[in-house]
Amino acid sequence: MSDKAIINEVGLRDGLQNQPITVDTDTKARLARLLVDAGMRYLEPVSFVSPKAIPQMADAAALTPLLPKGDDLHFPLHYTALIPNLKGYQLAKEAGYPTVALVLSTTDSFNERNLRMSLEQATQSCEAIIAAAKADGxxxxxxxxxxxxxxxxxxxxxxxxxxLTERMFAAGSDEVAIADTIGAGNPQQMKDIMAPLIREFGAEKFYVHLHDTRGLAAAMAWAAADLGVRRFDASIGGLGGCPFAPGATGNMATEDLVYLLESAGLKTGIDVEKLRAAVTLAQEATQRPLGGRILSWMESQEKQGKTPCLW
Amino acid sequence: MSDKAIINEVGLRDGLQNQPITVDTDTKARLARLLVDAGMRYLEPVSFVSPKAIPQMADAAALTPLLPKGDDLHFPLHYTALIPNLKGYQLAKEAGYPTVALVLSTTDSFNERNLRMSLEQATQSCEAIIAAAKADGxxxxxxxxxxxxxxxxxxxxxxxxxxLTERMFAAGSDEVAIADTIGAGNPQQMKDIMAPLIREFGAEKFYVHLHDTRGLAAAMAWAAADLGVRRFDASIGGLGGCPFAPGATGNMATEDLVYLLESAGLKTGIDVEKLRAAVTLAQEATQRPLGGRILSWMESQEKQGKTPCLW
Structure with a gap:
């Protein structure tokens, strides 16, 4: 099993999409730069959704050219755009995204609220988008x-x-992300969902996306990592939530996920200390207190006049 | 593997031993009663240590007769007294405790500060206490x-x-508790330590004792549960820390552990809703904010006018 773990930063998208304050485009670009400076190589910075529904994401096309470029930095950067439908897909394609993230909720009720589609309609919509994307490379x-x-x-x-995972792979989806959108899952459920899927498709095809609503995100991330999952979403400072999912407060904080994975011997390439600048900017931009548990500990150490020693 | 999990409440001991406020004996007894009312059946309410070193525990002998009695309640209650040495053992025996908890730290430095003994001296002291306890039943x-x-x-x-575990079992210790006293461990380390020990001695011989200092207690508890461990320490509201271990803030909160284990399908017999009264009393008694992550979530739900639905 590989010891390399990939963290996909979704703070700019999942993190900012339901903030009462709409963060301006330049600040978003600065935040992306700070994240890349800390070692982040995978980012989901935008979603191409209706600006009426989610005004916080209205600058997706404007933000894209301002993001750090792998060509300039001489290392690859992997950007994903979230899209709700074929229209969003076209916009992401025009903006030049090499990867798009589709959303398929598990119930009629959730798809209805998110996409105004039934579960079957949303499934077919995803199949159509996947087919279009395949044709476009x-x-x-x-x-x-x-x-x-x-x-x-x-x-x-x-x-x-x-x-639904089987159906999405059958349709040609390159990866599937198993998302605990409202943070109501548990680690046994993670095992029960993922173990058979990993046996069938291989761990490298999966992302896990967690919210720390009830305090179990780290336990669930570990349950997934222990099964061989090496790709995770996270959000800087724990910023986040889903506007259409009541109670979905706070994605798993990037810094907590880095600490969990690195402490367990996996290599994320991300520096917790350097992430602090990104947390500070995210706090200023959203005017709300942020920061994962490992930052609280680091701050408490510093208040006692000690240099926090993570490893 | 059994689906029954045992939680040993250490809030009255590990939780209160380093609080700036010494909680009075009657309040401790009330707190024990609230914990038992919530379903707790295993409690470590006292330690028989020098009252000069830890004045918060000076009332150990006075508190003991005030604790809820299984005979009155018609269900068994399992009490443990922590003891640092043979003198403490004698006091625990006189007070009628059926189980004593011994402490053996892993390094010379830690044993020196805790017990003024080297690691080898502390190991031999534990062996002597175990022999005495065996003789006394x-x-x-x-x-x-x-x-x-x-x-x-x-x-x-x-x-x-x-x-050290092997040596303690060889000496006749009935159980061993693997303790992350300063909350600096990780779930991979839990697996690496516990998996061979469980193969050798069986999961039912082990307790796991966690502090949530860096936010990994739930992940570590899950790693242990996944290996078959069914006995855990926890502290109401996350009260706690070790006076001789700098940075050891907060045991894993009882309510978070109950939520983790129950959500994953294990049976603790403890009611999270009923634990809230104990958290409230512990807060009042120590004059500090307490409460695990699941309580924060429940409170945020209630603020939104919703009834928190845990399961």
């Missing part, structure tokens, strides 16, 4: 949203995300 | 303190807690 990552629980219908049987 | 649980890291010497190789 654009990679696809399909999020199985509410894979653990639906904000409207409650807990979801493990067979449901498994079946 | 008193059960022993030996804590391997600093099993993941020492507050003075840093990370500890996994072979060290393993060797």
């Amino acid at each position: 654009i990679a696809t990552r399909t999020y199985i949203s509410g894979a653990f629980a639906c904000p409207y219908d409650g807990p979801v049987p493990v067979t449901l995300p498994q079946q | 008193i059960a022993t649980r030996t804590y391997i303190s600093g099993a993941f890291a020492c507050p003075y010497d840093g990370p500890v190789p996994v072979t060290l807690p393993q060797q």
Whole structure:
């Protein structure tokens, strides 16, 4: 099993999309730069959604050219754009994104609120987008949203995300992200969902996307890592939540995920100390207190006049 | 593997021993009663240590007769007294404790500060206490303190807690508790330490004792549960820390551990909702904000006018 772990920073997208304050485009670009400076190589900075529905993301096309460029920096940067439908897909394609993230929720209720589609309609919509992307040479990552629980219908049987995953791979999705959108899952459920999928498709095809709503994100991330999952979403400072998912407060904080994975011997390439500048900027931009648990500990050490020693 | 999990409440001991405020005996007894009312059946309410060193525990003998009695309640209650040495053992025996908890730290530095003994002296002291307890028919649980890291010497190789565990079982200890006293461990380390020990001695012989200093307690508890461990320490509201271990803030909160284990399908017999009264009393008694992550979530739900639905 590889000891290299990939963290995909979704703070600029999932983190900012439901903030009462719409962060300006330049600040977003500065935040992306600070994240890249800290070692982040995978970022989901935008979503091409209706600016009426989510005004915080209205600058997706404007932000894109301002993002740090791998060519300038002499290392590859991997950007993904979230898209809700074919229209969003076209915009992401025009903006030059090499990877798009699709969203398929597990229930009729959740798809209805998110996309105004039934589960079957949303599934077919994803299949159509995947086909279009395949024809265009654009990679696809399909999020199985509410894979653990639906904000409207409650807990979801493990067979449901498994079946949707199989259908998305059958349609040609390059990757699938298993998402605990409202942070209501648990590590046993992670095992029960993922173990059969990993046996069937291989761990390298999967992302895990967690929210720390009830305090179990680290335990769930570990359960996934222990099964061989090496790709995770996270959000700087724990910024985030889903505007259409009541109770979905706070993605798993990037710094906490880096600390968890690195402490367990995996290599993320990301420097927790350097992430602090990004947390500070995200706090200033959103005017709310942010920061994962490892930052609280580092700050408490510093208050006692000590230099926090992470490793 | 059993689906029954045991949580040993150490809030009254590990939780209160380093609070600036010494909680009075009657309040401690009330707190024990609230914990038992919530379903707690295993409690470590006292330690028989020097009242000069730890004045917060000076009322150990006075508190003991005030604790809820299983005979009155018609269900068994399992009490443990922590003891640092043979003198403490005698006091615990006189007070009628059926189980004593011994402490063996992993390094010379830590034993020196805790017990004014070298590692070898402390090991022999534990062996002597275990022999005395065996002769008296008193059960022993030996804590391997600093099993993941020492507050003075840093990370500890996994072979060290393993060797000390083997020696304690060889001496006749009934149980061993693997303790991340300063909350600096990680779930991979938990696996590396515990998996061989469980193969050798069986999961039912082990407790795991965690501090959530750096935010990894839930991940480590899950790593242990996933290996079959079914016995855990926890502290109401996350109260706690070790007076001789700098940086050891906060045991894993009882309510977070109950939520983790129950959500994953294990049966603790403890009611998170009913634990809230104990958290409130612990807050009042120590005059500091307390409460695990699941309580923060429940409170945020209530602020939004919703009834938190845990399961």
